[in-house]
Amino acid sequence: xxxxxxxxxxxxxxxxxxxxxxxxxxxxxxxxxxxxxxxxxxxxxxxxxxxxxxxxxxxxxxxxxxxxxxxxxxxxxxxxxxxxxxxxxxxxxxxxxxxxxxxxxxxxxxxxxxxxxxxxxxxxxxxxxxxxxxxxxxxxxxxxxxxxxxxxxxxxxxxxxxxxxxxxxxxxxxxxxxxxxxxxxxxxxxxxxxxxxxxxxxxxxxxxxxxxxxxxxxxxxxxxxxxxxxxxxxxxxxxxxxxxxxxxxxxxxxxxxxxxxxxxxxxxxxxxxxxxxxxxxxxxxxxxxxxxxxxxxxxxxxxxxxxxxxxxxxxxxxxxxxxxxxxxxxxxxxxxxxxxxxxxxxxxxxxxxxxxxxxxxxxxxxxxxxxxxxxxxxxxxxxxxxxxxxxxxxxxxxxx
Numbered sequence: 553x554x555x556x557x558x559x560x561x562x563x564x565x566x567x568x569x570x571x572x573x574x575x576x577x578x579x580x581x582x583x584x585x586x587x588x589x590x591x592x593x594x595x596x597x598x599x600x601x602x603x604x605x606x607x608x609x610x611x612x613x614x615x616x617x618x619x620x621x622x623x624x625x626x627x628x629x630x631x632x633x634x635x636x637x638x639x640x641x642x643x644x645x646x647x648x649x650x651x652x653x654x655x656x657x658x659x660x661x662x663x664x665x666x667x668x669x670x671x672x673x674x675x676x677x678x679x680x681x682x683x684x685x686x687x688x689x690x691x692x693x694x695x696x697x698x699x700x701x702x703x704x705x706x707x708x709x710x711x712x713x714x715x716x717x718x719x720x721x722x723x724x725x726x727x728x729x730x731x732x733x734x735x736x737x738x739x740x741x742x743x744x745x746x747x748x749x750x751x752x753x754x755x756x757x758x759x760x761x762x763x764x765x766x767x768x769x770x771x772x773x774x775x776x777x778x779x780x781x782x783x784x785x786x787x788x789x790x791x792x793x794x795x796x797x798x799x800x801x802x803x804x805x806x807x808x809x810x811x812x813x814x815x816x817x818x819x820x821x822x823x824x825x826x827x828x829x830x831x832x833x834x835x836x837x838x839x840x841x842x843x844x845x846x847x848x849x850x851x852x853x854x855x856x857x858x859x860x861x862x863x864x865x866x867x868x869x870x871x872x873x874x875x876x877x878x879x880x881x882x883x884x885x886x887x888x889x890x891x892x893x894x895x896x897x898x899x900x901x902x903x904x905x906x907x908x909x910x911x912x913x914x915x916x917x918x919x920x921x922x923x924x925x926x927x928x929x930x931x932x933x934x935x936x937x938x939x940x941x942x943x944x945x946x947x948x949x950x951x952x
Contacts, residue, residue: 555673561731562666565625565723566689567696569632569662572716573601574697574806575704576639578798581784583709587645591785595906597652598781602898604656613664618740621672622733624665629727631658633720640713663690672734695806702799709795754892762890764934765875768830769890771927772867773897774904775837775920779860780805781902782909782916789913791853804854805861812865826870826877827935833870834931836863838924841917868894874935 584594616624635655642648701712757766780802787793787801821829840860847853875890908915 558673558731558734559670561723561726562625562669563689564726565629565662566666567693568716568719568723569628569659570690570693571697571700572632572636572659572693572720574694574802575701575712575716576697577780578698578702578784578795578802579705579709579712581788581798582705582795584645584648585785585788586709587648589645591782591906591909592903593645593906594785595781595902595904595909597649598777598902598906599899600649600653601656602777602895602902604653605660606892606895606899608657608660609664612661613668616661616665616668616735620733620735620737620740621665621669622727622731624661625669625727625731626724628659628662628665629720629724631655631661633717633724635659636713636717636720640710640717669734691806691810695803695810698799698802698806700799702794702796702802705795705799754896762875762878765871765878766890766893768867768871768927768934769875769893770897770900771923772864772871773894774901775841775897775924776864777898777901778905778916778920779841779864782905783857785909786913786916787853791850801854801857805857808858808861809865812862813869817866817869820866821870821873826874827931829866830870830874830935831928831931833863833866834924834928836860837867838921838928840864841921841924845914845917 580597581594584597589597612624612627632655635651635658638651638654639648642651697716700715704712704715757763783801784793784795784798787798791797793801817829824832837860840856840863844853844856844860847856872890904919905916908919
């Protein structure tokens with residue numbers, strides 16, 4: 553009974569954090585233009601949050617092993633609330649960047665600590681279901697956030713930030729009052745050195761047997777955030793969309809992505825295999841980027857965006873499955889590295905899209921289409937079927 557309550561509190565906390573992140577997406581193009589910034593400025597604002605998350609997530613995870621889970625969850629919820637208020641109160645461009653960086657730094661404590669909390673409090677046989685709660689919470693937050701943010705922005709562009717901050721404070725209250733500590737003092741790693749991300753290890757992994765899958769992991773989020781980072785600005789300039797309309801499109805994207813990953817990917821990979829699904833997703837993503845430029849109405853925009861999301865959403869689970877199957881060492885470490893490359897893609901994608909948008913409004917889409925097309929052709933060399941060794945074990949072919 554208590555464990556269900558604890559999971560419900562963690563679920564609500566993660567929904568709130570991800571909803572706050574999702575609320576921001578449809579508003580940022582309009583908010584940042586009111587300060588005189590361009591596409592490059594928008595890309596940097598999207599990227600700076602991910603940079604802070606990339607740097608501080610492993611650090612907060614280490615601190616949770618040393619000081620316990622509850623203090624880190626409190627830091628995550630409180631930091632998210634404070635940063636959102638500062639964002640809404642900003643009157644200068646530098647204040648927006650500072651608030652966004654602070655939000656990425658402090659809210660990064662939430663996800664790794666929540667995962668560790670579930671590991672502490674669930675048996676091995678139930679852990680998958682517990683981790684599924686995290687995935688469901690993140691998905692729900694990203695689906696609800698853009699739509700709610702777009703609607704609230706009709707009154708004032710600052711309103712969604714204050715509402716999201718209030719929800720974070722509610723999550724903080726629930727953690728403080730009702731959530732017990734899950735890591736006893738006797739099990740805390742007081743003498744362990746806290747480590748952050750390891751750039752040397754990330755670089756070396758590119759030249760290992762899974763290097764090609766690491767490149768693909770990077771490209772998944774490079775392509776997705778190349779689209780997400782600039783879509784609001786594109787819709788505003790091309791279709792004269794307001795925040796509510798952009799939020800509606802982003803909400804549909806979240807629903808489509810959730811449906812594809814939860815319903816379609818499993819049966820398709822079982823039927824056709826991960827390699828074929830990845831190839832189809834690469835060419836589908838390339839075509840999706842191109843045909844979005846041909847959209848001329850609300851209906852055609854939703855249809856073309858839907859095609860892109862349909863194709864792109866199958867890349868992440870397909871690549872993760874191949875990484876876990878072809879890892880020669882620990883699967884967890886290999887998947888952790890793949891996640892690092894996904895984070896790097898989330899950093900580079902918006903920056904690239906913003907720079908390209910300032911050159912020409914269509915360039916983010918054209919460059920995205922070209923990159924996915926190149927990856928599609930390269931995949932025939934990289935994604936060869938594994939051959940069998942004499943021991944009967946699968947030995948993956950290295951990239952050529």
